[in-house]
Structures are given as structure tokens and as C-alpha cells.
Amino acid sequence: MSARGPSTALRWFTCLAAAYGFVGAVLSLRFGYLLGDALSRTYAAQAVLHSRDPHVSAIGFVFTPLTALLQLPVVAFSDLLPAITRWNLSGIAVSAVFMAGAVTTVRGICLDRGCGPVQTTALTLVFAVNPMIVFYGANGMSEAVFLFFLCWTARRLLRWISTDDVHDLLVAGIALALAYLTRYDAVAAIAAAAFLVFGVTLWRRGRPHWREMRRQALLDAVLVAGPGLVAFLVWAAISWIITGQAFAQFSSTYGNAAILAQSGGPTGDPIGNAAYVATAVLALGPAIPLLLPTVAGLSWRRRDLEFLVAPALFGAVLAFQALTYIGGSTFGFLRFFIAAIPLALVGCIQMLSARGAVPSRRPGTFAHSRRRPEAPTDRTRFRRIVAVGTVILSVASLPVTTYVLLQPSLSPQQYALGQVLSRQRSDEAQRIIASFSTERGLADYLDAQGLPDGSVLVDSVYGFAIVAASRHPRQFVVPSDQDFTTVLNDPAEAGVRLMLTVPNTGRGESDALNRRYPTIWENGAEVGSLVVEVPNDGADQPVWRVYRVLGVAD
Structure with missing residues (x-):
């Protein structure tokens, strides 16, 4: 030959x-x-097909689109096999x-x-x-x-x-x-x-x-x-x-x-x-x-x-x-x-x-x-x-x-x-390897609540890893949804039950919830009551706080 x-x-x-x-x-x-930029592109492909408001422009415009678009034929099956996006x-x-x-x-x-x-x-x-x-x-x-x-x-x-x-x-x-x-x-x-x-x-x-x-x-x-x-x-x-x-x-x-x-x-x-x-x-x-x-x-x-x-x-x-x-x-x-x-x-x-x-x-x-x-x-x-x-x-x-x-x-x-196979990893290396383990755990916690579609409000700045790990991505209201701003302005009226927040510092300053409610992570900004705080095991990842929206019946 x-x-x-x-x-x-x-x-x-x-x-x-x-x-x-x-x-x-x-x-x-x-x-x-897992690496963040890779997982965020997977989240974008997931948003096109399996989000609460699926549409092609959900691919996003910060990155050029081809890497995410190429994933669509595989992500199409993530409803049947959530590990496709989770991992x-x-x-x-x-x-x-x-x-x-x-x-x-x-x-x-x-x-x-x-x-x-x-x-x-x-x-x-x-x-x-x-x-x-x-x-x-x-x-x-x-x-x-x-x-x-x-x-x-x-x-x-x-x-x-x-x-x-x-x-x-x-x-x-x-x-x-x-x-x-x-x-x-x-x-x-x-x-x-x-x-x-x-x-x-x-x-x-x-x-x-x-x-x-x-x-x-x-x-x-x-x-x-x-x-x-x-x-x-x-x-x-x-x-x-x-x-x-x-x-x-x-x-x-x-x-x-x-x-x-x-x-x-x-x-x-x-x-x-x-x-x-x-x-x-x-x-x-x-x-x-x-x-x-x-x-x-x-x-x-x-x-x-x-x-x-x-x-x-x-x-x-x-x-x-x-x-x-x-x-x-x-x-x-x-x-x-x-x-x-x-x-x-x-x-x-x-x-x-x-x-x-x-x-x-x-x-x-x-x-x-x-x-x-x-x-x-x-x-x-x-x-x-x-x-x-x-x-x-x-x-x-x-x-x-x-x-x-x-x-x-x-x-x-x-x-x-270099430390993946080592039993004695440095603390920082361990945090890098575990970068999105907390987000996967939080996704599991939310999935276990049996929440309806559109009941969890989260921005994708850090939240992309949670949505990608979830078995029920339609439960989230995310920035690519066309009514995101409306829901953000009045989450109770829109039927949102939970809000996922991060500290209003560093990259958290661009989080839509922090921009709309500057004190929401600290005290709920009079729109939510604290349910749980989740310390993060990952490197450069935020502490999460889950707030229940006030005025919404379970």
C-alpha cells in the first residue's frame, strides 16, 4: 500500500x-x-438545542461560533445522555x-x-x-x-x-x-x-x-x-x-x-x-x-x-x-x-x-x-x-x-x-483539577428539587458550568433567553423560584444579577432569602449563594 x-x-x-x-x-x-473555555462552548451548543428558549443565536457572539457549532450533532443527544455536556x-x-x-x-x-x-x-x-x-x-x-x-x-x-x-x-x-x-x-x-x-x-x-x-x-x-x-x-x-x-x-x-x-x-x-x-x-x-x-x-x-x-x-x-x-x-x-x-x-x-x-x-x-x-x-x-x-x-x-x-x-x-496521577497533589493543582466539581454538585442539588422549566435564574458568567452539568437545562433562565431581561427585572412575576448568585467582585461584576441587584449576593437585595451557601473547591471559582425568590409560592 x-x-x-x-x-x-x-x-x-x-x-x-x-x-x-x-x-x-x-x-x-x-x-x-475540565477547562472553562471548552465547557463554555459546550454550554453554548446546549443552549442552541436544549435550553428553555432554544434558538441559533444562543450560540453567543463573544467567541466566534465554529467550535460550538461543530458540537451540535453530538449535543443533540444530551437529553438522552446528559454526560455529553456534563463532562x-x-x-x-x-x-x-x-x-x-x-x-x-x-x-x-x-x-x-x-x-x-x-x-x-x-x-x-x-x-x-x-x-x-x-x-x-x-x-x-x-x-x-x-x-x-x-x-x-x-x-x-x-x-x-x-x-x-x-x-x-x-x-x-x-x-x-x-x-x-x-x-x-x-x-x-x-x-x-x-x-x-x-x-x-x-x-x-x-x-x-x-x-x-x-x-x-x-x-x-x-x-x-x-x-x-x-x-x-x-x-x-x-x-x-x-x-x-x-x-x-x-x-x-x-x-x-x-x-x-x-x-x-x-x-x-x-x-x-x-x-x-x-x-x-x-x-x-x-x-x-x-x-x-x-x-x-x-x-x-x-x-x-x-x-x-x-x-x-x-x-x-x-x-x-x-x-x-x-x-x-x-x-x-x-x-x-x-x-x-x-x-x-x-x-x-x-x-x-x-x-x-x-x-x-x-x-x-x-x-x-x-x-x-x-x-x-x-x-x-x-x-x-x-x-x-x-x-x-x-x-x-x-x-x-x-x-x-x-x-x-x-x-x-x-x-x-503533571499531578493528575499523583496522590500528593499540591493544593493549587488539586483546585485546578477540581475546577468545576462544585458546579456539578450544585447542578445535582437543583436537579433533585424537581423544579419546573424557567424556575432558576442564573447568569452564564460563572453559571455555564452548572447549566452544562444539569440533567434538566430547561429549568434555568439564562442570558441567551429572549425574555431574560424581563425575568431579571421581576423574577417573582415570571415564576422564578431560585436565584444563583456570586460575589460582586472581579468577574462577578459582569454578572447580570449583580448589575441589576448590586447587593443580592450579600443580603438578597430584598428580592430573595438565603437558602444555602456553597463554598467552591475549584481554582478561581466563586462561592455560590442560592436565594429563594420572595413572593413565590412553592
Whole structure:
């Protein structure tokens, strides 16, 4: 069976998806290790189908929608199997499938480059078992989906350099549009891809034809950037029509800017933030400082424009994250720099010159063959040595990434992973692993009350984990319900029996109940009487107070 055969790729994909899904199921079902952003997207998918007021716009507009939308086919069965949302199994299924797709796409890049079967298999495995790749293929976050679309874009642009095939540009553009619907970071990748394609098209014609080629170069740039631009405009328009805010991620009280302000503002100074960025990139791609200059020099000698793709595409995403963090408009999370991993791997792939033909539906004017005559024995031996060297370099990077991943100061979201199997966990690690155990217990408490639909009022700032864990999500009145404001203003009249409240500090300041009744957590604000206070076992999670609405008969 050929290494390029679809059945071989399918086996890789199936095995990896199953492996990532298994790891995710163990972390979730066995240890209760769930991440907030992943669970909130699951809650959004649940709200579309199984809330008290189901509708598509319940998907929310703070995040771009694709990661949550992809969960809908699985979440559709959560009425029959509540564990799907309670343990984020739908999110895990999505991330496992798409991370397997990302790894399979990286393998495709190796094959397109003409790497030998041993080098292809080894580099693919190194990428697949990278601890960041495994963790984010198993936890339901958006990184897996985003990375798949970036790798897909990279593969198509690398092909286009050789094929000049318009189909490669179109597919790359579609992949970038889907990347934007997954993460806002894709804006940088779309811009970088447009400039790259524009420049390559101009360069191919040469300086004497520069003026006449500007139109063709612009058309090529539009082909690759156009779908992303359409996705950007359509999503902003839909958000503005429904919420009155075109970019809720930045302007909403639930958005990133508000969260940053409620969390005490940006941490550190620009110099300290820049140092963290450098550390994060080097942690995930330790070989980048060696690889990029080396491959750039080799590519210059070969007149190989393929080198430009990975630094432009993945580098743009890294630069976007670096600038936003250094500028104090986002958080310093290691996962934001995950694009460094495929950047380093593509550098390893390009250490050797390209060989073999690249598949193409319709080669363009500037398509060129990459077939090489049979190399002499000494040349073959040299290629083998370099191929082994790239594998060793990739393998040597894994301990560095693993070490940084387990450091609390550098990897606050992931370091507890190293203590999952330990019986002597640190207190903070235990709180991270148990982040939503209290919310699951509170959901069980409410489910046991046998409450009718619409009888529990809660905001999704912190309450998403409770709703996602409940067997009866329709008992909750949540912000995506179209009558939420009416119910909030007069819960007794609306038949609400219980209100779930959090302290009016930090992120709790954006909680709708706190904004409507500033003292409700402290004393019930004369609309409720305290039923129970629930201390929280999770890290950065609030103490809950359950109030019974005054004036409502049981």
C-alpha cells in the first residue's frame, strides 16, 4: 500500500482521533479535569438545542461560533445522555477529530515535500505525541480546530508555490475563513497569506512585467483572502444586528477586554511580557532559532519559495498574540503560542530540498516540476543523515516543551496535568483539577428539587458550568433567553423560584444579577432569602449563594 494512499491517511486519522478522545475521556470522566473555555462552548451548543428558549443565536457572539457549532450533532443527544455536556464529551470529540486532522495534514506536508517514509512517519509521530498537541487534542478547546485549519492552509499554499493551481488558493482561502470562525487570531493569518500570495505572484513575472502583473497578483491575493474577509464581515454584521455590538469579544461585558479589566488588568510590564512571549515560543518550538535561519539560507540557494509559507502563516499568528499580550490586551497563556509547534516542524521538513510531483487539478502558468534525477550514492547518504538529524532535533524538543508545560509560572493552565496521577497533589493543582466539581454538585442539588422549566435564574458568567452539568437545562433562565431581561427585572412575576448568585467582585461584576441587584449576593437585595451557601473547591471559582425568590409560592 502506498504511503500516500487514502487508506493510510485514514488509518492515521482514525487511530489518532481515538487516542486523543480516549485521553480526553479519561481526564474528564476519571479525574474531572475540565477547562472553562471548552465547557463554555459546550454550554453554548446546549443552549442552541436544549435550553428553555432554544434558538441559533444562543450560540453567543463573544467567541466566534465554529467550535460550538461543530458540537451540535453530538449535543443533540444530551437529553438522552446528559454526560455529553456534563463532562464536555462533545467538545472532546470535536477536538480529538480536528487534532487528528491536523496531524494527518502535517503528514501530508511531509509527503508533498518528498520526505522518505521513515522521516515522514517519525516527524508525524513527534508532532502527534507533543504534550501540547495531545492535551489540546483531548480537552475540547478551540486550539485543535484552529490548528487544523492553519495546517490545511499551509499545505495548500505550499502546494500552490509549485503548482500555481487556482484550486489550491481557493481551498487555502476557505480554510482561512473557517479558521477565523474558530479564532480571531486568524485575522493575522489572512493578512499574511494575502501579502505572501501577492508578493510571490509579482516575483514570478520578474521586474520587467511588474506593472502588468499587479492585477494578477491582486486577484490571487483576493482569492486567498476573500473568503476570510467575507466571514469577518458576515459574522460582525450578524453580531451587530442581534446584539448591537459588531465585536462582542472586545466591547461586551462578557468579552475579553472586560474579563481582563475585572481580573485586575494586564499583568507585568512590556519588557516582562516580551520575555514571556520569547519563553513561550522557545518552549513550544525550541529549534526555531536554529531552523529558520538555516532553512532560509538553504531556500535562498535553491530559489525555493516554499520556505516563506510557514513563517508568514504561523509567524503572523504568533506575532498577533505577542503584540496583543505585550500591549496588555490579552492574557499570557502558553496555548496562545501553539502555532510555534507546526512552524518548527515545517522547518524540519524543509531542511531537504523538495522532491517528487505535487498533486494538482489544473497546474497554472508558473507550475514547475520538482522531480529530480536519481541522486548519486553519496548524495543519498547525505539526505539520510540530514533526515535523521531533523528527527533527532524534533525529538529533542519534546523534553523542553514538557518541562515548561509543568511549570506553574509559565503554564498556569496546564501544569496541573503533571499531578493528575499523583496522590500528593499540591493544593493549587488539586483546585485546578477540581475546577468545576462544585458546579456539578450544585447542578445535582437543583436537579433533585424537581423544579419546573424557567424556575432558576442564573447568569452564564460563572453559571455555564452548572447549566452544562444539569440533567434538566430547561429549568434555568439564562442570558441567551429572549425574555431574560424581563425575568431579571421581576423574577417573582415570571415564576422564578431560585436565584444563583456570586460575589460582586472581579468577574462577578459582569454578572447580570449583580448589575441589576448590586447587593443580592450579600443580603438578597430584598428580592430573595438565603437558602444555602456553597463554598467552591475549584481554582478561581466563586462561592455560590442560592436565594429563594420572595413572593413565590412553592
